[in-house]
Each structure stands twice: as C-alpha cells, then as structure tokens.
Amino acid sequence: MLKEFALEPEAIATWASFKDLIEKFGVSKGRVIACFPRKWRQAVLRAAQVQARxxxxxxxxxxxxxLEGLVLLNRERPSGDGALPWLDRVLVEHARLPFDGIIVRERQRPHPEVLTTDEIDDDLPLFHATGQKHIRRTADEIVDCVALLVSCARTIKLVDPHFKANEPRWKRPLLRLLTLLRDQHRTGVSIEVHRANNARPANIRSYFESTIPRMLPPGVGLSVHLHPEQARHNRFILTERGGASYHTGLDDNEEGRSTDEDLVTLLEPATFAGEWRAYPPSDEPFLAYPASS
Structure with missing residues (x-):
C-alpha cells in the first residue's frame, strides 16, 4: 500500500523539477522518498547549488x-561506497533490500525498476500508488499497510476500543507487528495500546497480563492506556511518521466471526497530526511492560 522510492538528488535540483516531483509524494499519497544515501538532503542541496538560481x-x-516524516523516510539504510555514482550505490542497496522504484534525471542503463522524471505518470504500474484500499482482514495485510512506517518508528500507537491481546483475533496482528520489529532487530521501540475503559480493571488487566510478557522481543516495550468509551470509536495504527485508519478494527477475521474485508486509509498530514495528539501517552499508564534488554 505504501511504496518507497529512491530519488536521484540531481533529478530535483531546480525549483521546477523539485516542486513537480515532491508533490507526488507523501504518506497519504502512498509514496515516500527513501533517505538514501543518509545525507540525501545535503546531496540535493549540493546539486541545487550547481543547477538552481x-x-x-x-x-x-x-x-x-x-520533508522529514510524511515525505522523506529514513530507514537507516547503509549509504554504500561514497566513491561510486549515486545510481550504482542505489542498485547495490536495491539488491540487498529492494526499493519499489528508482527515479533518475536521465536514463544511464536499462533496468526494470528505474524511471526517468519524464516517464513519471500516476497510471504507470511501477509508480502507481494509492492512499486507500480494501484489504483482507488477515494479520499480514493489517500490518503490511503500515510496515514501512513501522520499520523506522520509535513510537507505535494501536488504537482500538476493544483491543484484547489475549484473544487470537487481536493477538495475531500484534504478533505480526512484533515479529516485524524483531526480524529488523529494532530496539528502543515503544508500543502504546489505546483502548476503551469499558470493563472492570481486573478484566482489562487479564487481557494483557497472560500474553504480553511472553510476546515482547528484546528492546520493545508496551503500555496500555484507557480512554472513556464514548469518546473513542475509531481504529488506527499510528507512528510518528504517519499512520492509517481501519474502518472495522485491528483484529483479524481468521475465525470468520465478522467481515472478510476492511477499508484502510493512509492519513492526510493534518488529520494524522490531530489523531496523534488525541492519544497522548499517560504519565501513569494502566499497564506497562518495559523493554527487556
């Protein structure tokens, strides 16, 4: 659902080329620019100093x-050999961890994932992206919608008024999320579960106590935050880089108890900012499971 593109700094070294391309990117549009190499912004400025007024x-x-966050995504990719041309470095990194596409100013060699700026078109399959789609309610598809954001997030907010980590339909997507963090060797990540205060405290505690301590990978913490039930009906997965809303919920339908599909929407910047502020972490969360070393 969310595509990551490598963009050659020289391709946006004039204001005309910069504004025409940049407006096509953003989490809500389904496309982000990879911060590659790590000093990508400095590389753009160096190119602009030569070409721009x-x-x-x-x-x-x-x-x-x-640009940081909702357009430019830093996944801490290695920058490669700085002595090599940008495209050579990108193709080496592409072989290690593929980009969804590579955009250059001029074509230097044939490659199926490389587009020139003149070829960019929203209808082109390689470049086509969407900020909204129907998904099957499986753990994989629920999490994969925001997998790119999760890959560089420090804080992940799971908002669902009925979230119960001990029930398989919520446990499976949570386990998929935790597996993604573990496989990427992510540490220092905080997960916040924001749910409704719609049951007895002992019952809410039981939703997490029997499950979470055994699930958390090293370096990942989880806290539970309660909100008045009448004030919280929406479902989101939010990170500091952006997020998505889920029409039905963060639970899967593997057992066939609900709808087979859900409508997922990547949030516009202003909407995301409002929802991020609406779910602040509590000074004293209802439950907290510190990250293990």
Whole structure:
C-alpha cells in the first residue's frame, strides 16, 4: 500500500523539477522518498547549488526542512561506497533490500525498476500508488499497510476500543507487528495500546497480563492506556511518521466471526497530526511492560 522510492538528488535540483516531483509524494499519497544515501538532503542541496538560481535554492532548502516524516523516510539504510555514482550505490542497496522504484534525471542503463522524471505518470504500474484500499482482514495485510512506517518508528500507537491481546483475533496482528520489529532487530521501540475503559480493571488487566510478557522481543516495550468509551470509536495504527485508519478494527477475521474485508486509509498530514495528539501517552499508564534488554 505504501511504496518507497529512491530519488536521484540531481533529478530535483531546480525549483521546477523539485516542486513537480515532491508533490507526488507523501504518506497519504502512498509514496515516500527513501533517505538514501543518509545525507540525501545535503546531496540535493549540493546539486541545487550547481543547477538552481539563488532564489530557487532558498525555496528548495526551506522545503527540504519540512520533508522529514510524511515525505522523506529514513530507514537507516547503509549509504554504500561514497566513491561510486549515486545510481550504482542505489542498485547495490536495491539488491540487498529492494526499493519499489528508482527515479533518475536521465536514463544511464536499462533496468526494470528505474524511471526517468519524464516517464513519471500516476497510471504507470511501477509508480502507481494509492492512499486507500480494501484489504483482507488477515494479520499480514493489517500490518503490511503500515510496515514501512513501522520499520523506522520509535513510537507505535494501536488504537482500538476493544483491543484484547489475549484473544487470537487481536493477538495475531500484534504478533505480526512484533515479529516485524524483531526480524529488523529494532530496539528502543515503544508500543502504546489505546483502548476503551469499558470493563472492570481486573478484566482489562487479564487481557494483557497472560500474553504480553511472553510476546515482547528484546528492546520493545508496551503500555496500555484507557480512554472513556464514548469518546473513542475509531481504529488506527499510528507512528510518528504517519499512520492509517481501519474502518472495522485491528483484529483479524481468521475465525470468520465478522467481515472478510476492511477499508484502510493512509492519513492526510493534518488529520494524522490531530489523531496523534488525541492519544497522548499517560504519565501513569494502566499497564506497562518495559523493554527487556
């Protein structure tokens, strides 16, 4: 659902090329730019200093400051051999961990995943993306919608008023999320479960106590935060880089107890910012499971 593209710094080194391409990216549009190499923004500015006029350079520099997060995604990919041309470095990294596409100013060699800026078109299969889609309610598809965001998140908020980690239909998606973090060797990650205060405290505690301590991988903590039931009806997976809303819930339908499909929407920047603020962590959460070393 969310695609990650490598974008050659020289391809956006003038204001005209910069604004035409950048507006096609953003979490809500289903496309993000990979921060590759790690000093990608500095590389754009160096290219702009050669190609852009002074007033254009200032505009590009100002816009670059606001790209982090909802447009530019830093997955801490290795930058490769700095002595090699950008495309050579990208193709080496692409072989290790594929991008969804690679965008260059001019074609240097044939490659099925490489597009030039002149070839960019929303209807082109390689570039086509969407911020909204129907998914099957399986653990894999629920989590895969936000897998790119999870891969670089420090805080992950699971918002579902009925979340019960001990019930298989919620446990499976949570386990899929935790497996993703473990396989990527992520540490220092905090997961917040925001649910309704709609049961006796002892019952809510039982939803997590028997399950969470055995599930958490090293370096990942989890806390549970309660909200008045009437104030919380929506379902989200949120990270500091963006998030998605789930029309039905964060539980799967492997047992056939509900609908087979769900409608998932990647949040627009303003909507995301409002929902992120709406679920602040409590100073004293109802439950907390610190990250193990």
């Amino acid at each position: 002074d007033v254009e350079l200032v505009r590009i520099e100002e816009k670059l400051r606001r």
